Amino acid sequence: MQRIAVFTSGGDAPGMNACIRAVVRTAIALGKEVYGIRRGYAGLIEEDLFRMEKHTVSNIIQLGGTILQSARSTEFLKPEGRRKAYEVLKKYGIEGIVAIGGDGTFRGARVFMEEYPDIAIVGIPGTIDNDLYGTDFTIGYDTAINTAMNAIDNIKDTANAHNRLFFIEVMGRDAGFIALRSAIATGAEAVLIPEEKTDMDELIRMLEYNYHHKKRASIVVVAEGDDAGGAFQIADQVKARCPQFDIRCTVLGHVQRGGRPTCMERVLASRLGMEGVRALLAGTKSVMVGEVHRQIVFTPFEQATKHHQKINPVLIEMVELLA
Numbered sequence: 001m002q003r004i005a006v007f008t009s010g011g012d013a014p015g016m017n018a019c020i021r022a023v024v025r026t027a028i029a030l031g032k033e034v035y036g037i038r039r040g041y042a043g044l045i046e047e048d049l050f051r052m053e054k055h056t057v058s059n060i061i062q063l064g065g066t067i068l069q070s071a072r073s074t075e076f077l078k079p080e081g082r083r084k085a086y087e088v089l090k091k092y093g094i095e096g097i098v099a100i101g102g103d104g105t106f107r108g109a110r111v112f113m114e115e116y117p118d119i120a121i122v123g124i125p126g127t128i129d130n131d132l133y134g135t136d137f138t139i140g141y142d143t144a145i146n147t148a149m150n151a152i153d154n155i156k157d158t159a160n161a162h163n164r165l166f167f168i169e170v171m172g173r174d175a176g177f178i179a180l181r182s183a184i185a186t187g188a189e190a191v192l193i194p195e196e197k198t199d200m201d202e203l204i205r206m207l208e209y210n211y212h213h214k215k216r217a218s219i220v221v222v223a224e225g226d227d228a229g230g231a232f233q234i235a236d237q238v239k240a241r242c243p244q245f246d247i248r249c250t251v252l253g254h255v256q257r258g259g260r261p262t263c264m265e266r267v268l269a270s271r272l273g274m275e276g277v278r279a280l281l282a283g284t285k286s287v288m289v290g291e292v293h294r295q296i297v298f299t300p301f302e303q304a305t306k307h308h309q310k311i312n313p314v315l316i317e318m319v320e321l322l323a
């Protein structure tokens with residue numbers, strides 16, 4: 001394999017640039033040529049790619065976002081879209097791809113390789129949600145939880161100043177990992193996540209108990225995909241039953257997706273990028289490269305996309321016990 005490509009796909013995540021840099025520099029160090037594909041599968045179909053050199057990735061390790069940009073392509077879901085993508089790869093003589101993204105990215109890669117087995121794709125987990133099976137942490141998660149933690153710390157100051165109850169919504173459509181760790185790190189009173197059924201009676205019991213025991217400022221961290229609704233919906237339900245509470249809501253939203261990656265993030269992203277290229281050049285394909293207990297682990301796309309990483313029940317217990 002002489003020529004490879006790299007792209008970022010799905011929701012962007014801080015650390016993706018560090019990973020792109022590592023992919024490009026490792027490939028060049030091993031005597032290979034690298035192309036950067038803009039906007040993931042969408043850019044591939046539209047032949048939006050360019051040759052990357054060592055200097056193309058100078059000064060990006062500290063940047064959030066992704067210099068290759070990202071997209072969720074609907075065209076790639078169709079056979080004609082994938083055919084176009086294959087033709088572009090053939091035209092450029094590209095035989096291998098490092099795909100940085102989440103489970104949608106890997107599902108697409110799997111289907112593509114079944115149809116075009118002469119193209120090898122290796123995946124790198126890039127999503128702030130940390131919901132991929134086969135890695136302890138995904139690229140973007142550490143930065144996102146630190147961003148959420150800092151924002152919640154700020155809100156705690158004003159919550160305490162006014163004796164207010166805050167519902168703070170963090171990202172995670174299907175996963176509560178951001179909510180859980182940011183709740184523990186900020187000493188939140190409660191956390192509501194999609195993986196656990198929300199018991200409104202229990203939540204209200206706890207908040208009322210606090211209220212009557214001189215703890216009037218409380219923080220409830222809500223994952224956006226919680227079964228009881230987002231922060232505003234849950235706040236409405238609580239207000240209807242407890243009009244005495246002075247309630248405010250904050251949705252942190254996309255602020256969690258940007259910003260300078262943390263040190264842990266940059267190191268993880270660089271390692272996964274380097275190992276991804278090595279694996280691809282060694283003939284590995286159709287796997288996601290992850291880090292489990294600090295060791296590099298390859299998980300077949302099929303498994304990485306079928307299973308979700310499980311929430312550690314000890315973390316839930318910590319929120320309840322330490323609040």
Ligand code: F6P
Nearest residue numbers: 011127128129171172173224257
């Ligand atoms: O998958 C990452 C994620 O940030 C989710 O947590 C969130 O629900 C979603 O992306 C938001 O996607 P978009 O940027 O398309 O609104």
